[in-house]
Amino acid sequence: LSLLSLIGGAFLPKIAIITIPLGIIYLAIGIGAWQENRKAAAAGMWVFLIAVVMRAASFAVFPFSWGKAAHLLLWGWIAWEYRQALKRWETESDEEADSKPLISIALLLKTPRYLEEAILAQIVQSAWGGNYTEGDDDDRDGFVVGKSPIFMVKCPQGMFLVHNHQTPYFYDIEETAGHFREKRLRHAIQEHQAWIAVDLITPFDTSLPREEYYPLIIRLIYELADEDVMAVFRPETGQINIWADDVLEALLMPQGEDQFNQVTPHPPVIPVSADDPEMIAAVTEAKRRWPEFLQAFQMKKDGDHFSIKAPVTSDGVTEYIWIEVTGLERDYIHGLLGNEPVALEGFHLGSVVEIPVSDLNDWCILSKGADPVGLFTTKAIEAAENRDKCAKEPTDDSTKE
Structure with missing residues (x-):
């Protein structure tokens, strides 16, 4: 030319x-x-x-x-x-x-987060060490500049962006949520109102693969996380998981960015149609064999665990959830919630509940050295999940856990 x-x-x-x-x-x-x-x-x-x-x-x-x-x-x-x-x-x-992958980790939040330069500089300092707040610029290990929703962070390893947006992360929330059958993940995607993310912009050591910078990002994400975090997302691969201690521990392990979505912090919550024939048959069998549970509970030993599954309702939202049984009456079952609810206002893991025997959905007996007894609805849930993988059309008639 x-x-x-x-x-x-x-x-x-x-x-x-x-x-x-x-x-x-x-x-x-x-x-x-x-x-x-x-x-x-x-x-x-x-x-x-x-x-x-x-x-x-x-x-x-x-x-x-x-x-x-x-x-x-x-x-x-x-x-x-x-x-x-x-x-x-x-x-x-x-x-x-x-050819350059987006090296980033995002947190989906219940509510927007207030963040400014001075606050973020302290968080960066806690995550990465060094000096980002004291003395002249020449004496610092890096800097933090910007204001919400975008901050730029320089450290000895490279340049990063920290996002703090007061909007949902996904453009089409319902379409994205529709790709996930597990109720907790769908709830996190549908209900989050804000997000924080850390992106690698420019690595100073170009001889390293860009993926080598994930541990640095994860340490900063750890410091940015609080009780409002609902889920953690890796844009590069589309991996996502509920935010929990087990997930955090997996992230902090070597190559944790590849493994964190394989951790199951809570039992999966799978929606199953209320008129599903296999589920109806399973619930019928659980109720028919309920006297076995009553007899075993009267003879329980130390280390035995007795649980039932039943619907729990709060503000019009119903979830089928496992309950650790602490006492039995003729018409009522007393116990503690054995799982963290998805969206039951006022309930959490360990909440005290009273359930009518007529609402019984399933039961399970775990004795030391013996196979579990019960779990009648498990096969019905697995069958529904397999059907959904083929149809990819989740239902919301009821929630089975």
Whole structure:
């Protein structure tokens, strides 16, 4: 392209007042094209296109000549080559950008978080050590600049962005939630109101794979997390999990970013249709064999665990949840919630509940050295989950845990 620009410029009118400025322009365009400068290439394309138009217009005023026609074809060809170069460079740039993965961890929050430079600098200092707050800039290990929703953080390892947005993370929440059958994950995606994320922007040691910077990001994410965190998300791979101590421990392990979504911090909550034949049969069997549970409970030993599953309702929301049995009456079961509810207002793991025997859905007896007895609905839930994997159309008639 550089050579073509100079050749094209050689066919300029032999008038000094025109030739000298245009010669400088063509030379600058040629040098820019040699350096693969997009602005120079775009300028070259338009300059030669204008030359083509002007040469074509001259045929309407001056007699036709093969020399002028050759100039027109040459300039048109050069303009075409510049256009092709721009398209090629754009494609190469896109491929290069696509080859760099987004190294990021995001937290989905119940409520927006207040964050400012001074607060974030203290958090960065706690996560990474060093000095980000005291003394002059030259004495610090890095800096924090910006304001919500975007902060830039410089540390000895590289440049990072910290996001603090007061909006949901996902563009189409319902569509995203529809990809997940597990009720807790769906609830976190649907109900989160804000998000925080840490992104790697520029690593200072380019010899390292970009994935090597995940531990640094995770340490900062750990310090940014609080009780409002609902889920943790890895944009690069689409991995997501409920935020819990077990998940955090997995993240902090070597290569934790690859494993954290394989941790199950709570028993999965799977929606099953209320009229599912297998579920109806399982519940019927659990109720038929309820006297076995009553008899075993009267003879329980230390280390034995007796649980039932039943619906618990709060503010119009019902969840089927396991309950650790602490006492039995003829018509009522007393116990403690054995799982963390998904969305039961006022209830949590260990909450005291009283359940009518008529609401019994399933039961389980765990004795030391013996196989579990009960768990009648487990197969029905597994069958429903397998059907959903094929249909990929979750239902919300009721929730089974």
